[in-house]
Amino acid sequence: MHTELTSAEACEALGVHPSTLSRWVQNGRIIPARKLPGLRGPFLFPPSEIKRLKAELARDARTAGRSRKAASA
Incomplete structure (x- = not known):
């Protein structure tokens, strides 16, 4: 079992397009933690990096929601 996530797994976890x-x-x-061999080899990402970015995206979404409400008030 590997601990790093592939690019496809990271996309799924983050809900984003490749x-x-x-x-x-x-x-x-x-x-990324590293890149697999080959010209277009996928990246591998540590779970901690995915967790960090998910938290950042959630924070950005909350902030964007507040600013839209404030702008329309």
């Missing part, structure tokens, strides 16, 4: 995950890796928003 292109979004790839963009986040390129932008440094999420840091």
